[in-house]
Amino acid sequence: MDVKLNFTTFSGHDVDTTTHEGGTFHAQDGATITMVGTVIANNGAAGTPMECTSANGGLFLGNNNLAADTNCPGVIGVATFVDPVLADNDGLTLTHALLEGSNAINSYIGIDCPPTDQRGVARPIGGACDLGAYESSSLGISSGVTVSKTAISVGEGGATDTYTVVLTSQPTSDVTITITDDAQCAANAESLTFTSENWNMAQTVTVSAVDDVNLEGEHACTITHVVSSADENYASITLANISGTVSDDEVASSTEELLDNGGFEVAGISAGLPTNWTVQNPSGDKRVCPPNINNLYGGLCAFKFTGSTTDASKLTQNVDLTAHTFSAGDALTVSAYVKGNNPTAKIKVTLFVYYTGNATPSKTNLTIRRNATFTQHSLPVYTLSNGDISQIKLVFTHQSSAGTLWLDDVSLIHTIPAIVSRDDAMGLPTAPETHDGFRDNN
Ligand SMILES: [Ca+2]
Ligand SMILES: [Ca+2]
Ligand SMILES: [Ca+2]
Ligand SMILES: [Ca+2]
Numbered sequence: 001m002d003v004k005l006n007f008t009t010f011s012g013h014d015v016d017t018t019t020h021e022g023g024t025f026h027a028q029d030g031a032t033i034t035m036v037g038t039v040i041a042n043n044g045a046a047g048t049p050m051e052c053t054s055a056n057g058g059l060f061l062g063n064n065n066l067a068a069d070t071n072c073p074g075v076i077g078v079a080t081f082v083d084p085v086l087a088d089n090d091g092l093t094l095t096h097a098l099l100e101g102s103n104a105i106n107s108y109i110g111i112d113c114p115p116t117d118q119r120g121v122a123r124p125i126g127g128a129c130d131l132g133a134y135e136s137s138s139l140g141i142s143s144g145v146t147v148s149k150t151a152i153s154v155g156e157g158g159a160t161d162t163y164t165v166v167l168t169s170q171p172t173s174d175v176t177i178t179i180t181d182d183a184q185c186a187a188n189a190e191s192l193t194f195t196s197e198n199w200n201m202a203q204t205v206t207v208s209a210v211d212d213v214n215l216e217g218e219h220a221c222t223i224t225h226v227v228s229s230a231d232e233n234y235a236s237i238t239l240a241n242i243s244g245t246v247s248d249d250e251v252a253s254s255t256e257e258l259l260d261n262g263g264f265e266v267a268g269i270s271a272g273l274p275t276n277w278t279v280q281n282p283s284g285d286k287r288v289c290p291p292n293i294n295n296l297y298g299g300l301c302a303f304k305f306t307g308s309t310t311d312a313s314k315l316t317q318n319v320d321l322t323a324h325t326f327s328a329g330d331a332l333t334v335s336a337y338v339k340g341n342n343p344t345a346k347i348k349v350t351l352f353v354y355y356t357g358n359a360t361p362s363k364t365n366l367t368i369r370r371n372a373t374f375t376q377h378s379l380p381v382y383t384l385s386n387g388d389i390s391q392i393k394l395v396f397t398h399q400s401s402a403g404t405l406w407l408d409d410v411s412l413i414h415t416i417p418a419i420v421s422r423d424d425a426m427g428l429p430t431a432p433e434t435h436d437g438f439r440d441n442n
Contacts, residue, residue, distance in 0.1 A: 004033075006037060008037075035074070036062050038067075038131070040072065041082035042082060052073070054071075062074045064107070064109060066078065066103065079103065079104060079132075082102060083097040084096070092120075103196075116135075121135050143169045143171065146165070148163045148164040153244070154207055156246065162204050166200060171233070179224075184209065184219060188207070257413060261276045263409050263410075274303060287301050287304075297339075302407065304405070307344070307402050311401070314398070326387040329384065333382075334382075335411050336368075336377055336396075336410040338405065339371050339405070342404075344402050345369060346400050349365060349397075350363055350397070352393040353391075355388060355389060355390065394410070
């Protein structure tokens, strides 16, 4: 005898899966069972459900069926979210309702489904008929890809960020999300694959900044996604890019002036004394405002040394170290504009650097001789051997035996070098091996 099943729902036909016969359907002795739009759900989970078995020329025909046993005809997937409870869902008989998200909803491909379901509800709802005896009022969950973020924030050599990706409905075929990163950000996956099994389990992508050696400040990166699938509902989906903000760990070189009143423009408490400077011979050596225009380099005032045969007077500034931070490798650069007309004009400039715990200063100096006009002179650049400094002192020692010597626009520049950082896993290239040049003995 032949059997035809049209839009029928079976649920919970839990059978002994080791028994050849006695599954949901068995076709024997030339009988043909035709199944269209049929749902066989909630059968035994273990083993291979023997939902469609045949012997002696028994035959199955059909299409658009949901079943766990691919011996059944026209299987398009394993039924999901079919209510195992045979319940009063209106209509003359009890029915197994399709629950929200069931892959039976709107899954019939064809136009010849029955005009009503078992309850008398008109079909289709939501654009296509549901499989089985029950037409869900749900319009179905439309296919889609949910990306948890549109923006991420990462740091070179620092923070990573993550986002998740998940599908909104069960696909009929694998869905692949291809991930493309760029020169500034790296994603830890090139693609994600969602199957009809794991489509509702979010997958996490971790993004890190590419730690380059470029000084860029805060900059941007972009992660793009391309969706591909044999499921047409997914193949047409496009996703927005993820915008990344990348913080940089390169730091530009910077400079700061350490001297105060290097132009001698600010007066001290006593007449003739420049503030922040110590003058050893204040009766002869002083700040003059305004001097003759030729004895001024900048501003309105300059400092004048009055020479004599025994002159070894000093002009000193102890740098106020508060609010300054030093590190090994930082540079100190002294420059001064000097004018001394007399043939004996001579001044020694010395930079003293005292490291904490060491009473003996480290120093650099320069002796400047006659300059008919204001001329800039710079001391050799001093590089700090460490950043733990107790005192920095700049001293001008006047050594002219006659005439005056003018000083203006003195500066002591602290240069903090640029920081270039790359601490990625590749590391630095290793040094080439050394060879002695002899074959077989290198
Ligand atoms: Ca970068
Ligand atoms: Ca950088
Ligand atoms: Ca000045
Ligand atoms: Ca870097």
